[in-house]
Amino acid sequence: MATPPSRFDPERISRELDWNLLRTFVVLADSHSITDAAAKLRLKQPSVSTALKKLENRVGRKLIDRSPGRYDLTEAGQLLYREAVEIHGSVLRLSTLLRELTDDVQGHVRIAVASHVICPLFDQALTRLHSAHPRASISIEVHSSSDAVAEVAAKRASFALCLVKEHNPKLEYRRLYREFFGMFCGPPHPLFGREGLTIADLAGHSSVSFETDRLHDVLKPVTLLRAQADMGVQTTGVSSHLEEVRRMITAGLGIGPLPVHVAARDVAEGQLWQVPPYEDLPAIDVYVVWNPRTIRNRAEELLLQELLTAIETTPVEERTYR
Known part of the structure; x- marks a missing residue:
């Protein structure tokens, strides 16, 4: 007699899991309540509650503890959130990569930077990228160091320049200065x-x-x-x-x-x-932080490699500012 498929069967979950449910869950996890999430998604509250229930049924776990006075991710919810954020970032980047697929390097580079990053090596790398590829565009967004790392982990930023408290094993680090x-x-x-x-x-x-x-x-x-x-x-x-x-x-x-x-x-x-x-x-050390699992466009790849090459070819004494 055949064994009935488990509710945790990977093939079943991958076959039945809906990307829209994951996207909704990411917003739910970043919100303070179902009502808050519904407002962000521009949906009615019952629709969001139904989506959460459907996702919990698909993965076979309770994801958010919504008992009276509580709205917290369960252990399973925290695990799913970490993975869903990466998937969300990959899907968002896919359309960007396809749109930028041309003969010229004209991709967009989004850099998350701590506010006190003052470094000639970084400035020179920007100059060289722009000189060689003037159609590439760059945005530099100032964050706290922890938020800058979170942007990289979520694949929303091409890379970050910031202080580092603890090393995330999923990310790569190089000391910039x-x-x-x-x-x-x-x-x-x-x-x-x-x-x-x-x-x-x-x-x-x-x-x-x-x-x-x-x-x-x-x-x-x-x-x-x-x-x-x-x-x-x-x-x-x-x-x-x-x-x-x-x-x-x-x-x-x-x-x-x-x-x-x-x-x-x-x-x-x-x-x-x-x-x-x-x-x-x-x-205090300032690092370049990037996500090796992020699929980067050519402009992102060129600027990151430009910066890493500058680090490797510049003695650490010259990257120490007293």
Whole structure:
């Protein structure tokens, strides 16, 4: 007697799974409720609920816990979401790749960049791509480092330039450069312009910093530096964008960290003043991150390879900005 097919049979799931159901599930997973997802999808709530139920029946697992007061992905839902995001990214890229299939290199490159990425190697790679292929287009979107990596994992970004907390085994990483963070204050601050300061002079002063300046995040060395300076517990301003951290520092809200090579011009122009410590500054690495499973158009491939070649042929000392 033949064994009845399992509800988890891969062939059955691949045969019966509807792409539209996966697309709906991605939106559901990124939403706060069925109602929220329905609004994003421009559908009625019962239609979205029916789609979720149908998908749960197809995969044989409960995907979202919708008990009273809860709207959370189950373990199966989290697993499916990770895979569905990749599939969603691949489908979106397919139409783009087909549209850009011409004799000329005219594809679009979408780069996710952390706000404090200042790197001549990257700028030179952009120049060379544009000079050789002027019909290729580029968009650079500023994200927090964690969001930049998420964009790459979801195949929405060609690659990312950002800080990295933990390495995702599905992604590839190359160190682009190393920068050093110093502490700075602006013209209204009482320490501005004072010579002969020691780290003890920072004690009790309020601070401005990045959202990732926490012991468990990518700017942990900066957090430890602030603790070493015995600065006050009060953080008067935070942002994920370097430009806004700089704005708050120059406005006198507090002492804050900035990459020394980025702040150099402002220091020279009298907009910022570096305070102790001046030696043994925390080093932070900035990476190129890409998804090897992403099918890239020619412009994306050319720019990424241009950047990787620049990294391989430039000694690390020349990619270390002090």
